[in-house]
Amino acid sequence: MGADRAQEPTVTRVMVVDDHPMWRESVARDLGARGYEVVGTAADAPGAVRIAAAVNPDVVVMDLQLGSTSGVDATRDIVAAAPDTRVLVLSASAEADDVLDAVKSGASGYLVKSASLDELDDAVRRTADGDAVFSAGLAGLLLGEYRRLQDAPNDAPTLTERETEVLRMVSRGLSARQIATRLSLSHRTVENHVQNTLRKLQLHNRVELTRYAIEHGITDDSG
C-alpha cells in the first residue's frame, strides 16, 4: 500500500464532516499535518452534500450524528452524486445501527472516534487507495447483519464459508496480514474476501431501495 501511495502524484484531498467545531478543527488540523489537503469542512448533512459536490474530495471523514441531520443521509447522497468519492465513517461506537446503515449506504469504512491519530491516518490512506477499512467492530456488525438476513424471507445475500471465516477473524482483531498467514492465502485475497462481504450488503441495499421505490411508485430521474 505504501508503494501505491508513493506512485500517486497528487495529494489526497480530504473533507471533514462533524457537527462539533472543536473536533472538526482538530481532525482537520491533524490530517493537514499528516500531509493531506483538507479541502472543506461541514457541520450538517445538507452542507456536507453541497460542499462535497463543489470541492469533489477523494475522502470524506464523516461523523454520523450531525445535530438534527444524519450522516447516513449525507453518505448516501455524496456517494450517489460522486461514486469516486469515498466515505470513511468516524463515529462514536454508540451508534451501531447508524454505522450499519452508513456502510450499507456506501461508506467504505468505519473507525471509532477513540482511534489514535496513527490509526486515523492509516484509515484515510487506505480509504483513498480504495480499500475497505474494516475495524473489528465493523466486522462484528456485519456478521450480525448477515445472521439477521439469514432469517429474512427474500433473496438476501449470504456469505461463503471462507468469507464468514475471514470476517470472523477480522471481528476478533486479526489484521489482514495475520489472517493471510493463518489461512495460507495472499494478502490481496483476504482483502478481496473482506471487501466482498461489504459489497454484497451494499448491492443488496440498492436492490431493496429500488424495489421499494417501484412498489411505492416513486421514480427518481436523478437516481
Place this chain on the structure above:
Amino acid sequence: MLRSRKSPRSTVLIVAKAADPTPSPAAPDFLLPLWRAVVVFRLFAWVVATGSFAREWDSYPDHVIPIVLLALMAGWTVVVTLAYGTDAGRRSRMAGYDLIVTVGFIAANGLTQPWADLHAGAPVLTSLWATGPIFALAVERGRDGGFTGAAVIGAALITVRQRLGDQEIFNTTLFFVAGVTLGYAATTTRRATTRLREALAAEGAIAERERLSRSIHDGVLQVLAIVRRRGSEIGGAAAELSALAAHQEVALRSLMTSGPTTAGGRVDLFATLRLRASSRVEIVTPAGTLLLEREMVEEIDAAVGEALTNVAAHAGDGAQAWVTVEDRGQHVVVSVRDDGVGIAERRLDDAQRTGHLGVAQSIRGRIIDLGGTVELQTSPGAGTEWELTVPKSRP
C-alpha cells in the same frame, strides 16, 4: 497494564440515572374486555331468569317469594356490576363474595318450590344467572379460580336437585370446561399485559439513555477525545493526562452504550459485555440486543472477566484484547483474544502439572455448567484465544 473494568465515581452517577426504573408507562389492560363480558353475561342471565319465571308462571305454587328473590338477584347484579367495573373491585376478593352470595341464592330456590318438586325437575329460579361467579373467579384467579367456581356452583345445583342425573353431570361438566378455559385465557392475557408493560418500560429506558448519550456525545466525549489527542502530541506530563482522558473516554462511551436492558427476567448479553470495554479491551458485538437468562449472562460475563484478568496478568505490557460475541442461532460464541506473548506449550504443561491452571479451570467450569464448551488456542508470540460456545437454552 490492562484493567478489565473501571467505573469511576463520576460516571457511576450517570449509570444509576440511566438504569433507574422508569415509572411504568400506561399499558392497556387486556383483561378489561373479559370483565365487561362477565358483567354483560350477568345482566343478560338475569333477564333470562326473569323471562323463564314468567314463562313457567304456573309451575310456581307461590309468586311473592320468587318475585322478591328476582328483585334481590337484580340488586346483587347491580352490586357486582359496579364492583367489577372499577379497578379496586376487580382487585379485591369480590368474585369470592359473589360466589358465596350466589350459593345463597341457589339455596333459596328451596323457598320457591317444595324440595320434592325440585328433585322431580321443577324449574330453578336462579338458572343460568347462578353461573356468573364461575366466570368472575376465572378472570380474577385464572384456571384455579374457574375450577373452584365450577366445583362450588355445580355442587350447589346438584344439592338443590338432590340427585346426580345425566342433566346434572352434563351441566357441571360444562361449568368446568367454561371455567377452566376462561381461566387459562385470563392468565395468558394477564401475562401478555405484563410483557407489554415491560416492553414499554424498556422502550422508555432506551429512549432516555439515547437522549443522555446524545448530549454526552456532543459535549464531554468530544472534549475528552481532543484532550487525549492533543495531550499525546505535546508529550511529557500532558501525555499522562492524555492517557487518563483516553481511559475515561472509553469507559464513558461503553457506559452510554450499555446499561443492560432487561425484559422478563432476561438480560442483554451484548450490553453486559460492553461494560468491560477499556482503552486496552475492545468489545465487538452485533447491533441490537441478545436477551438470555440472567444467570447465563452473569456466568458468561464472569468467565470473560477471568479471561481478561488473565490477559492483564500474563499477556505482557501493551497487549490489546478483543472480546467478540457472535450469535449463531442455537449457540452464542464468545471469543476473548489477545495479541500478547502467548504461552509456550511447555509452560502450559508445567502449569497444568503444578496446578497453576486455576483460571482455565474456573472458566471451563462456568461454561460447562451452562452446557457449553471451551477452546483455548495459544502459541508463543501469537497471543491466546479463548472460544466459549454456549447453547442459548439449557440442555
